[in-house]
Amino acid sequence: MSGRSVINFTQCYKWDNFKFIDLFAGIGGIRLGFEHVGGRCVFSSEWDEQAAKTYEANFGERPHGDITKIASGDIPDFDMLLGGFPCQPFSIIGGKAGFGHETQGTLFFEIERILKDKRPKAFMLENVRNLTAHDGGKTFQTIENHLKALGYNVYSKVLNALDFGVPQKRERIIICGFRDNVDFIFPTPVPECERLSLSDVLENENEVSVSLWVRDKIKQSRTTRMKTVLERPYITHENVGGSITPHHFSCALRAGASANYILINNERRPSEREMLRLQGFPDTFKVVVPYSGIKKQTGNSVAVPVIKAVAEEMITALKKHERENTNNGR
Numbered sequence: 001m002s003g004r005s006v007i008n009f010t011q012c013y014k015w016d017n018f019k020f021i022d023l024f025a026g027i028g029g030i031r032l033g034f035e036h037v038g039g040r041c042v043f044s045s046e047w048d049e050q051a052a053k054t055y056e057a058n059f060g061e062r063p064h065g066d067i068t069k070i071a072s073g074d075i076p077d078f079d080m081l082l083g084g085f086p087c088q089p090f091s092i093i094g095g096k097a098g099f100g101h102e103t104q105g106t107l108f109f110e111i112e113r114i115l116k117d118k119r120p121k122a123f124m125l126e127n128v129r130n131l132t133a134h135d136g137g138k139t140f141q142t143i144e145n146h147l148k149a150l151g152y153n154v155y156s157k158v159l160n161a162l163d164f165g166v167p168q169k170r171e172r173i174i175i176c177g178f179r180d181n182v183d184f185i186f187p188t189p190v191p192e193c194e195r196l197s198l199s200d201v202l203e204n205e206n207e208v209s210v211s212l213w214v215r216d217k218i219k220q221s222r223t224t225r226m227k228t229v230l231e232r233p234y235i236t237h238e239n240v241g242g243s244i245t246p247h248h249f250s251c252a253l254r255a256g257a258s259a260n261y262i263l264i265n266n267e268r269r270p271s272e273r274e275m276l277r278l279q280g281f282p283d284t285f286k287v288v289v290p291y292s293g294i295k296k297q298t299g300n301s302v303a304v305p306v307i308k309a310v311a312e313e314m315i316t317a318l319k320k321h322e323r324e325n326t327n328n329g330r
Helices: 029-035 049-059 088-094 108-118 134-149 216-225 272-278 291-300 304-327
Strands: 019-023 040-044 080-083 122-128 153-160 171-178 235-238 244-247 262-264
Touching: 019 029, 019 108, 029 040, 029 080, 029 122, 029 304, 040 049, 049 291, 080 108, 108 122, 108 134, 122 304, 134 153, 134 171, 153 304, 171 304, 216 262, 272 291
Parallel strands: 019 040, 019 080, 080 122
Antiparallel strands: 122 171, 153 171, 235 244, 235 262
């Protein structure tokens, strides 16, 4: 046997047990996705008190508050930054000066600040699809330019929750970045046979609160305006023009939508558990706020299966890069 050392590729590497921070954490959908691949959360931040209450009930820790008031030095060291940063600031700025002051004044600046100060190996950010089109694409280009200027290789793609196993059409831009030259590809859609149907996520109607059933007048109005007849169960939503469209999946859950934005079979609003299931949260996830609260929280959250799929590809790519560097003696 030669004197050369043999590398055991079954040994543990950093990315078998990595640390991440969860910014703009909401109720923890992104956290669930990255815990799924072995990550450990060492810091979280969420300013909304009701969302923080749900987060604490499910993860056993109260997120820190307003990230703009937290110094980078007060954040523990970590390997990956995660954040579903709010999109509203971009709309406000777009109506005034665009990105005249670059990222200053937006919550993206807080991400940029922490990335610059802490220099993690990787990050993943999530936002609404329309971010890519805001201000003729200039907003998104500015974000990408600032991330690249920090020394990160940046990848971005719009992913739809429908393609990853939940019956909800929810398109979101995912932005992944790596300090090293990591060979990363976004996940591909899961096979049709592995996707949940609407029937899979709906509760037994006998167990749904009577408060969620709409008045006959609303039901009749919706049914009359529905131009397509579909086999039950289906979900309808009313667009800005008043048209009623039925599908065997939900449109994107929205935090600020009207109470009857989406109706199941034109008869009732979705229950708390059904909204969580549409976002891919497990049934063990605790509901500790009123209906209006969980409606807002699920509307602001992420589709967990999408995040899991992205997390799996990121960790696969990072582990491959780590093994190659180890093999090359770096």
